[in-house]
Amino acid sequence: MYRSGLPLLTKVLSFMAVAASIAMEERSVQARMASPSRFGDKAFEWLTLAMALAVVVLIILIGWQLWIGSSVAIKKFGFHFLLTSTWDPVAEQFGALPFIYGTLVSSLIALLIAVPLSIATAAYLTELAPLWIRQPLVSLIEMLAAIPSVILGLWGIFVMIPWLRDYPFPFLKRFLGWTPFFSGPIYGPCMFAGGIIIAVMILPIITSVSREILRSVPDLQREAAYALGATRWEATRIAVLSYAKKGLFGAVILGLGRALGETMAVTMVIGNTPQIAASLFKPGYTLASVIANEFTEATTDIYLQALFEIGLVLFGITILVNLLAQLLLRTIATTSATRAVQ
Amino acid sequence: MKSLKFCRQILTIGLLAGVSATASAQMLLNGAGATFPYPIYSKWFDEYAKVDPSVRFNYQSIGSGGGQKQILAQTVDFGASDGPMSDDNLAKAPGKILHIPTVAGADVVAYNLPGNPALKFDADTIAGVFLGQIKKWNDPKITALNPGAKLPDQEIVVVHRSDGSGTTYIWTDYLSKVSPEWKSKVGTNTSVNWPTGIGGKGNEGVAGQIKQTPGALGYVELIYAIQNKMPYAEVKNSAGEFVKPSLESIIAAMATAQIPDDFRFSITNAPGKDAYPIAGGTWLLVYEQQKDPAKGKKLVEFLKWAAKHGEKMARDLQYAPLPDSLQQRVLKRIDEIKM
Numbered sequence: 113m114y115r116s117g118l119p120l121l122t123k124v125l126s127f128m129a130v131a132a133s134i135a136m137e138e139r140s141v142q143a144r145m146a147s148p149s150r151f152g153d154k155a156f157e158w159l160t161l162a163m164a165l166a167v168v169v170l171i172i173l174i175g176w177q178l179w180i181g182s183s184v185a186i187k188k189f190g191f192h193f194l195l196t197s198t199w200d201p202v203a204e205q206f207g208a209l210p211f212i213y214g215t216l217v218s219s220l221i222a223l224l225i226a227v228p229l230s231i232a233t234a235a236y237l238t239e240l241a242p243l244w245i246r247q248p249l250v251s252l253i254e255m256l257a258a259i260p261s262v263i264l265g266l267w268g269i270f271v272m273i274p275w276l277r278d279y280p281f282p283f284l285k286r287f288l289g290w291t292p293f294f295s296g297p298i299y300g301p302c303m304f305a306g307g308i309i310i311a312v313m314i315l316p317i318i319t320s321v322s323r324e325i326l327r328s329v330p331d332l333q334r335e336a337a338y339a340l341g342a343t344r345w346e347a348t349r350i351a352v353l354s355y356a357k358k359g360l361f362g363a364v365i366l367g368l369g370r371a372l373g374e375t376m377a378v379t380m381v382i383g384n385t386p387q388i389a390a391s392l393f394k395p396g397y398t399l400a401s402v403i404a405n406e407f408t409e410a411t412t413d414i415y416l417q418a419l420f421e422i423g424l425v426l427f428g429i430t431i432l433v434n435l436l437a438q439l440l441l442r443t444i445a446t447t448s449a450t451r452a453v454q
Numbered sequence: 455m456k457s458l459k460f461c462r463q464i465l466t467i468g469l470l471a472g473v474s475a476t477a478s479a480q481m482l483l484n485g486a487g488a489t490f491p492y493p494i495y496s497k498w499f500d501e502y503a504k505v506d507p508s509v510r511f512n513y514q515s516i517g518s519g520g521g522q523k524q525i526l527a528q529t530v531d532f533g534a535s536d537g538p539m540s541d542d543n544l545a546k547a548p549g550k551i552l553h554i555p556t557v558a559g560a561d562v563v564a565y566n567l568p569g570n571p572a573l574k575f576d577a578d579t580i581a582g583v584f585l586g587q588i589k590k591w592n593d594p595k596i597t598a599l600n601p602g603a604k605l606p607d608q609e610i611v612v613v614h615r616s617d618g619s620g621t622t623y624i625w626t627d628y629l630s631k632v633s634p635e636w637k638s639k640v641g642t643n644t645s646v647n648w649p650t651g652i653g654g655k656g657n658e659g660v661a662g663q664i665k666q667t668p669g670a671l672g673y674v675e676l677i678y679a680i681q682n683k684m685p686y687a688e689v690k691n692s693a694g695e696f697v698k699p700s701l702e703s704i705i706a707a708m709a710t711a712q713i714p715d716d717f718r719f720s721i722t723n724a725p726g727k728d729a730y731p732i733a734g735g736t737w738l739l740v741y742e743q744q745k746d747p748a749k750g751k752k753l754v755e756f757l758k759w760a761a762k763h764g765e766k767m768a769r770d771l772q773y774a775p776l777p778d779s780l781q782q783r784v785l786k787r788i789d790e791i792k793m
Binding site for chain 2: 274409
C-alpha cells in the first residue's frame with residue numbers, strides 16, 4: 113500500500129490545502145452572510161470539513177503504517193540508520209544517508225534547472241507571446257506532463273545520456289572540471305542526469321501553475337506600471353512577477369514535492385549506487401528508487417523493515433520540506449508586506 | 455446507426471459470455487512470485503485451460519520476495535521463487551514447503567567494445583572485474599585469456615542490476631563459489647552491496663546501459679542477450695573448458711550438478727565439461743499438506759502435467775527444461791503432496 117502512497121503524498125498535501133482553504137473560506141463567508149442558518153450551507157460546510165479531516169486521517173494512517181512496518185529496524189539501527197552509508201542486504205547492515213543525500217541533491221539540481229525555465233516560459237506565455245501561439249504551446253507543455261515516467265526513463269537511457277555524455281558533460285568538465293562538482297570520469301548515468309530527468313518531469317507542472325498565477329495578476333497592475341513609464345521588462349518584473357511572487361513560490365514547492373517522490377525515470381538514469389560523492393558525474397541513488405528497486409525481492413524481515421524505514425524517511429523529508437516551504441512563504445509574505453508599508 | 459446496433463450486439467454477446475463463465479463452477483488457483491519464469495508459466499496456464507477447463511489460474515508476478523512471503527502467509531495456493539527459500543524462512547512456515555523446480559536460465563557476460571570481438575573469461579577475471587580490482591580492458595588477466603582480440607586501454611564500466619532479482623542471485627552465487635574474497639566481502643543475495651559499477655533497473659536497464667556505454671561490461675539473462683543481439687562471452691567452467699551459454703550447456707549443468715533431496719539446488723560452477731557455470735533454476739513453492747483437498751488435487755494434477763508436458767514448451771521460450779533424471783525425481787516428489 114505504501115508504494116503507491118508515497119507519490120500520492122504530494123497530491124494529498126495539496127488536496128488537503130485546497131480542501132482546508134475551502135472550508136475556511138466558507139466559514140469566513142458565512143460570518144459575513146446575513147442568515148447563516150440555511151441548511152445547504154451548513155451541509156456544505158460539514159461536507160468539506162469531513163473531506164479535509166479524511167485527508168488528515170489518511171496521512172496519519174500512512175505515517176502510522178510506515179512506522180509499524182519499520183519498528184524493528186528503527187529499534188535495531190536507531191539513528192545510525194540516518195547517519196551511516198552502508199547498504200548491505202547480505203550482512204543486513206542498512207544506512208540511509210546516501211539515499212537521503214541523493215534525493216535532496218537530485219531534487220535541487222532539478223529545481224535549479226526547471227524553475228528559471230518554467231517561470232520564463234510562463235511569463236512568455238502570459239505576457240509576451242502572440243495570442244495565436246499561446247494555446248498550441250500550452251497544449252505541448254501539458255502533453256509533456258502526460259508522458260509516462262518509464263518512457264521518459266527509456267528516452268533518458270537511449271537518447272539523453274549518450275548525448276549528455278558526448279557533448280555537454282565534456283564541455284562542463286573542460287571549463288568547470290577544477291571544481292569538485294564536475295570532476296572525475298564520465299560514465300553517463302549519474303546524479304546530474306537524474307536531476308535533469310526530474311527537471312523535465314517537473315517542468316510542466318511548475319509552468320502550468322505559474323501560468324495560471326501570472327494570468328490571475330490583475331491588468332490594473334500592468335496598466336499602472338506602463339502609466340508610470342515602465343518598459344515591458346520593467347512592467348513584467350515589478351508589476352507582474354513581483355506581485356505574483358508568493359504564488360510562484362507555491363508552484364515551485366508543488367514541483368519540489370513531485371521531484372522528491374519521482375521514481376521510475378530517475379531510477380533508470382541515476383546509476384543506482386549508494387554513495388555520497390561531490391562530483392555530479394558520479395552515480396547516485398534516491399530513497400524512492402531503492403524502494404522501487406529492492407522491495408519486490410526482499411526476502412528477509414529486517415531487509416523489508418529497512419525498506420519500510422526508507423519509506424518513512426521519505427515521508428518525513430516530504431513533510432519537512434513542505435513545512436520549511438510554508439515557513440519561507442510566510443517570511444516572504446511578511447517582508448513584502450513591510451516593504452509595502454514603507 | 456448501424457455501428458450502434460453492432461455495438462449493442464457485441465455488448466449482449468459479452469454479457470452472455472460473462473454470465474455463462476460465472477455459471478460453470480470453476481476453480482481458481484492463486485499463485486504469486488518470480489518474474490523470470492512468468493512468460494512460460496502464463497503459457498502453461500493457457501495451455502492447461504485446454505486440458506482441464508475447470509481450473510483457472512491467477513498468477514501475479516510480484517517478485518520472488520513477494521512469492522515467498524505470500525506462500526508463508528498462506529494467501530496463495532502456490533508461490534514461485536528464483537532463489538530457494540532460506541532455512542530461516544522455511545522455519546517460519548506453518549507446514550512443510552516443497553520446492554518444485556520448473557525451468558532454468560543463465561546469466562551471460564555481455565559487453566560493449568569497438569568491433570565487439572568474441573571474448574573469453576574465467577572465474578578469476580570476472581570476480582576481479584566485479585570486485586573493482588581489474589579496471590582496464592587491456593589488463594594482463596584479460597589479454598592472457600584473449601590472445602587474438604584487440605583490447606583497448608580503456609576503463610571497464612561495470613554494469614549490474616539495481617533491482618533485486620533472481621538474475622543477481624545466480625550471479626552472486628557463482629561469484630561466491632569461485633572467489634573466497636567475494637564471498638567474505640559481498641556474498642550471495644537478490645541484491646548486494648556492490649563494490650563497484652553502476653546499477654541499471656531490470657534486464658532492459660542493464661542491456662541499455664551496456665549498449666550505450668563504450669567499454670561497459672555487465673550481466674543479463676541469456677534470453678535477453680539473444681533477443682537484443684548483444685555479444686556475450688564464453689566462460690571457463692570448473693572442468694577448465696570454455697563454454698558458450700546456451701540451453702544445452704544449462705541442461706548439462708543441471709545434469710551434472712549435485713541436486714539435494716529438497717531440490718534447493720544451486721547449479722552454478724557445476725562440474726562436467728559441457729556445463730555452463732553461471733546458471734540457476736526457478737521453483738514453485740507448495741505445501742506438502744494441502745489444506746483444501748479439492749484445490750490440492752487440481753494443483754497436483756497441474757504440477758504433474760507441467761513436469762511431463764509443460765517442460766516441452768520451455769525451449770521455444772528460451773528456457774532450459776529439466777534433464778530427464780531430475781524430472782523423474784520431481785514427479786516422485788509431486789506424488790508426495792498430501793490432501
